[in-house]
Amino acid sequence: MAAGPNGARRRIRRSSRGPERGLAEKPDSWAAHAGRRPEWTQNREGTGGIVNPPVWRASTILYPDIASMDAANGLQDETLFYGRKGTPTTWALREALTGLEPGAAGTMLYPSGVAAIAGAILSVVKPGDHILLPDSAYDPTSLFGQGMLKRLNVEAQPYDPLIGAGITQLFRPETALVLLESPGSLTFEVQDVPAIAAAAKAAGIPTLLDNTWAASHFFKGIAAGCDMVVQALTKYVGGHSDLIMGSVSATAAYFPRLRNTAWQLGQCVSGDEAALALRGFRTLPMRMARHQQSALTVAHWLKAHPLVDRVLHPAFPDCPGHEIWKRDFSGSSGLFGVVLNIGSRADAPRFFDQLQQFGIGFSWGGFESIAIPTSPEKIRRLNSFTPSGLSLRLSIGLEDPDDLIADLSAALDRLRSME
Numbered sequence: 001m002a003a004g005p006n007g008a009r010r011r012i013r014r015s016s017r018g019p020e021r022g023l024a025e026k027p028d029s030w031a032a033h034a035g036r037r038p039e040w041t042q043n044r045e046g047t048g049g050i051v052n053p054p055v056w057r058a059s060t061i062l063y064p065d066i067a068s069m070d071a072a073n074g075l076q077d078e079t080l081f082y083g084r085k086g087t088p089t090t091w092a093l094r095e096a097l098t099g100l101e102p103g104a105a106g107t108m109l110y111p112s113g114v115a116a117i118a119g120a121i122l123s124v125v126k127p128g129d130h131i132l133l134p135d136s137a138y139d140p141t142s143l144f145g146q147g148m149l150k151r152l153n154v155e156a157q158p159y160d161p162l163i164g165a166g167i168t169q170l171f172r173p174e175t176a177l178v179l180l181e182s183p184g185s186l187t188f189e190v191q192d193v194p195a196i197a198a199a200a201k202a203a204g205i206p207t208l209l210d211n212t213w214a215a216s217h218f219f220k221g222i223a224a225g226c227d228m229v230v231q232a233l234t235k236y237v238g239g240h241s242d243l244i245m246g247s248v249s250a251t252a253a254y255f256p257r258l259r260n261t262a263w264q265l266g267q268c269v270s271g272d273e274a275a276l277a278l279r280g281f282r283t284l285p286m287r288m289a290r291h292q293q294s295a296l297t298v299a300h301w302l303k304a305h306p307l308v309d310r311v312l313h314p315a316f317p318d319c320p321g322h323e324i325w326k327r328d329f330s331g332s333s334g335l336f337g338v339v340l341n342i343g344s345r346a347d348a349p350r351f352f353d354q355l356q357q358f359g360i361g362f363s364w365g366g367f368e369s370i371a372i373p374t375s376p377e378k379i380r381r382l383n384s385f386t387p388s389g390l391s392l393r394l395s396i397g398l399e400d401p402d403d404l405i406a407d408l409s410a411a412l413d414r415l416r417s418m419e
C-alpha cells in the first residue's frame, strides 16, 4: 500500500498479474503492463515500486547457508538458482512474450532467432525421424535441416508452402514435426496455417511456426493451432537493430520438453539484453502500425512504377495466399519483396550503392529502413522462382515514406539510365 494524495494508503496497481491478464486487455494496454509483476518491481512492503523490472546481472546466486543451498531445486522455473536459469528480468520478458501468443503456457529465450528455431526442433526430434519444412523457409532454417539434422539422422523434407491440408499426403509414421513460416522468406507466400496445423494435429504431429514477420502481433500462431511459435526478437520486438535474440512460446503439452531442451543445451540470455527486448516490447503495437502504414504506401507506389514487375506483399491480391492473409491476419508488417522488369543481380550496385535513406545490410524490423538484393531462385529446392529483373527486399522503417519513395525513385532512375 502507498500513501495517496490525501494521505490515504493506496495499492500500487500498474503491474502485471501474469500472462492471463493479456487476454482481458487490448494489445496496447497489454504491451504497457506485461511482465511488470509486483514481486519483480516493488519493494518488500508493497509501498513503492519502479516501472520496469530492474536489470539483474547474475551468474552466482548466493545462499545464506548450506541448508538453503541443499534445498534449492535447480529444476524449478522462476526461482533464483544459478544465473543460467534466469532472473526476474528474463522471467518478465518470457511472461510478456507468452502473453503475445494466447494459449501459450510459457516461453523460452535464446541468444538468436536461429538458436530458437534449432532449440524448438531439437525438443521434438530423435534419430530416424522425418520433419517437413516449407520450401520458402528462412535459409538458415533449411540449412539446419540439411546440416546438423542430417548428421543426427533426421531427414528434413521441403514442401510447397501453399500445400494447405494436402500436407497430410507427406506424413510418414516417423514424421516428428511440421515447420511453418508465413509469409515465406523472400517470396512472401502466405500459408494456410490453421489447415496445416489441424492436419498435423489429427496425425499427432507437432507444429512449429516462425511468426517473426507478424511479430505475434498481426497473427496469433498458437491460437491458430500451432504447438510452438518462434520469434526472432532481433527484428520487431527488439526494433532498434541493437539486439540479437530469439524466443519460442509453446502450449502446455510442448512447453515442458521445450524448456528441458533449452536448459540441457545451456540456452540463456543476459539481463541487460532482456531489458532491451522489454523496452522494445512496450512500443511494439505502435511501431507495427507505423511499419504497416508506411510499407503499404511505399509498396503501392512501387506497384504503379513502370520498372516494377511484381510487388511481393501479402496485402496485395496477386500475392500467393493473399486470401488466407485476409482471413487470418489483422495486418501486415514492414517487410516485402519487389521484382523489377529491368536489370539483374549484376546491376545491384547501380541501384543500391547511392541510396540515402535505406541502409544496405542483413536483418530487418528496425526503426531504420534496409534494402538488399535477393536471389530466391538460388535457395529454393521445389518451386522455381524466375525473376524478370533485379529482385530486392525492403524493410520499411519509421522514416517519412515520402523520403523513402524519393530515394527509391532516384535508384530506379539510375537503373533506367543504363538502358
Ligand SMILES: Cc1ncc(COP(=O)(O)O)c(C=O)c1O
Binding pocket: 112, 113, 114, 115, 138, 185, 210, 212, 213, 232, 233, 234, 244, 245, 246, 363, 364
Ligand atoms: C524469418 C526469420 N526467422 C528467423 C531469423 C533469425 O533471426 P536471428 O538473426 O536472430 O538469428 C530471421 C533473420 O533474418 C528471419 O528472417
